[in-house]
Amino acid sequence: xxxxxxxxxxxxxxxxxxxxxxxxxxxxxxxxxxxxxxxxxxxxxxxxxxxxxxxxxxxxxxxxxxxxxxxxxxxxxxxxxxxxxxxxxxxxxxxxxxxxxxxxxxxxxxxxxxxxxxxxxxxxxxxxxxxxxxxxxxxxxxxxxxxxxxxxxxxxxxxxxxxxxxxxxxxxxxxxxxxxxxxxxxxxxxxxxxxxxxxxxxxxxxxxxxxxxxxxxxxxxxxxxxxxxxxxxxxxxxxxxxxxxxxxxxxxxxxxxxxxxxxxxxxxxxxxxxxxxxxxxxxxxxxxxxxxxxxxxxxxxxxxxxxxxxxxxxxxxxxxxxxxxxxxxxxxxxxxxxxxxxxxxxxxxxxxxxxxxxxxxxxxxxxxxxxxxxxxxxxxxxxxxxxxxxxxxxxxxxxxxxxxxxxxxxxxxxxxxxxxxxxxxxxxxxxxxxxxxxxxxxxxxxxxxxxxxxxxx
Numbered sequence: 305x306x307x308x309x310x311x312x313x314x315x316x317x318x319x320x321x322x323x324x325x326x327x328x329x330x331x332x333x334x335x336x337x338x339x340x341x342x343x344x345x346x347x348x349x350x351x352x353x354x355x356x357x358x359x360x361x362x363x364x365x366x367x368x369x370x371x372x373x374x375x376x377x378x379x380x381x382x383x384x385x386x387x388x389x390x391x392x393x394x395x396x397x398x399x400x401x402x403x404x405x406x407x408x409x410x411x412x413x414x415x416x417x418x419x420x421x422x423x424x425x426x427x428x429x430x431x432x433x434x435x436x437x438x439x440x441x442x443x444x445x446x447x448x449x450x451x452x453x454x455x456x457x458x459x460x461x462x463x464x465x466x467x468x469x470x471x472x473x474x475x476x477x478x479x480x481x482x483x484x485x486x487x488x489x490x491x492x493x494x495x496x497x498x499x500x501x502x503x504x505x506x507x508x509x510x511x512x513x514x515x516x517x518x519x520x521x522x523x524x525x526x527x528x529x530x531x532x533x534x535x536x537x538x539x540x541x542x543x544x545x546x547x548x549x550x551x552x553x554x555x556x557x558x559x560x561x562x563x564x565x566x567x568x569x570x571x572x573x574x575x576x577x578x579x580x581x582x583x584x585x586x587x588x589x590x591x592x593x594x595x596x597x598x599x600x601x602x603x604x605x606x607x608x609x610x611x612x613x614x615x616x617x618x619x620x621x622x623x624x625x626x627x628x629x630x631x632x633x634x635x636x637x638x639x640x641x642x643x644x645x646x647x648x649x650x651x652x653x654x655x656x657x658x659x660x661x662x663x664x665x666x667x668x669x670x671x672x673x674x675x676x677x678x679x680x681x682x683x684x685x686x687x688x689x690x691x692x693x694x695x696x697x698x699x700x701x702x703x704x705x706x707x708x709x710x711x712x713x714x715x716x717x718x719x720x721x722x723x724x725x726x727x728x729x730x731x732x733x734x735x736x737x738x739x740x741x742x743x744x745x746x747x748x749x750x751x752x753x754x755x756x757x758x759x760x761x
Contacts, residue, residue: 344444347424350431352440355380355399367424367447369417385414401428402438411448423448470574471549474556477568479504479519491547491575493540509544511536522553522569533580534573548580549573585734588623592738595619599745609753610654613746614642617652617720620742624735625706625722627699628652631662631670632710632718632750638662638670641718641750646699662697669696670719673707677716679740680707683730698723706731708743712751720746 347364349357360375368385378384380398382391394412401408407429413421426445433439464472464485471488473481481499489496492507505512514534522528531552538545554570599619603612617628627646631638639659644652664671669680683704684692690700698705704724710717720743724731731739 346444346446348442348444349375350440350442351380351399353402353438355395358440364445367416367422367445368414374417381414386412387415398426398428398443399441401443402430402441404430414445425451464572470572473499473571473573475519475569475571477523477566479516482568488573491549491573493538493545507539509537509539510546518551518553519569519571522555523566527554528552533576546577547575548577550576588734591623595622596741596745603745603749609749609756610642613749613753614652614654616742616745616749617642620738621652621722624738626725626728627702627723629698629721629723630710630718630746630750631721632659633674633716634659634661638664638674638718664697665695669705669707670721673709673719674716677709677711679709679736681705681731681736693723701725704728704730706736706739708736708739710743710747710750712747715751717747717750717754 344361344363347367348359348361349364350359352358357375357378357380360370360372364375365371370385375385380391380395382388382395386394390412397408397410397412407427409425409427411423411425413423416422424445425448426443428441428443430438431440431442465474465483467486469487471491472483472485473488474483476482480501480503482501484492484496484499486496489499492499494507499507503512504515508515511534515536518528518532518534531550534549534551536547536549538547551571551573554572556567556570558565558567596619599616602615602619606612606615613630617630621628621644626649627644629640629644630642630652632641639661640655641659642652642654644650662670669682673680681704688703693700693702696702696705698721702723703726706722707719708722709719720739722731722739
């Protein structure tokens, strides 16, 4: 460090203002202070009570191009770092901080050594001696665009972490939420402080492993190129809720470290459950419509009406149910006319050896469908064993059933029963509408079969 800079520091402090012996007075203290000021990220200069520049750090040299040797000892900025026309106004505003409490913030244009002008924002504050009298001014300054960039970054962070229209969660390196904004708290159904520091597994009934895997990947590999859609199940006071979150991830690293040190992950998400469910429903309707179209074309090529009926059911089963049973009305009873295998997946085939009477107990869903001339849905209670299905003469793995009445020419021909195993969800209203569409086609084929063959006895 040059002598001018070291002496400038000493002069700025003054012998009566410097630290006592136990605090490191003398040249060593001045060198230490100069080193500390040179290490600052902000440009900094100091003036004594007469406006003489007493210190000029490396960042000030970088911003304006004037070295410490060229700056220290000059009176103010006039004639070198500011235009002559602006010099008095700049001097007045800077030195005015010496007698004012707190900090003064100003913006004005300074001159670079190469002749260019740069707009800076300054924060200046007065320095007082041991006797309390004004001793000088310290001034920190930075280019306005850099300051604006910083303020924009801070403003963006505050906006995201306040009331942004998507969820923002800062997750630490231990994969625990450190900051949660209002949207994210509402999406989780908790307060903003409730999730902080808690494992994700305590907040999510399902989906925590997938989310943690995504966060670990971001910490190790960096931000993914595109958003991901994560299905999670939330624990709420009303019970569990399944939601779909379209999520983006950003790895957070310290800007102050020499090498990138992960601080955690910025997780941004938006609840797209409704749109995703609508998309899935549209895909399901499109698939089912295509299946019915294919079934109709296939049935048209069948010479045997019963084959047309079973072929239609084979197409309907795809993605819809695991088993199907066809029971036809014969007098006061129902007889089994066709079914899929009860022990393994397979096609729907007519019962070999002729129709078999089924002895359903009163209140059986198939009998209810016939009596009501409508569709009946039912499911086993949670935790029920195979006895539930066996009692109803269904395959033992069945836990969800949908019985649709077979009607043609104003008459009830029977009932078709669709069954689902435990790995599928219960039948819902859209499923019932699809089953009814299938039943209409099957009933037409079965009615034609009855016209060409005698009814089962």
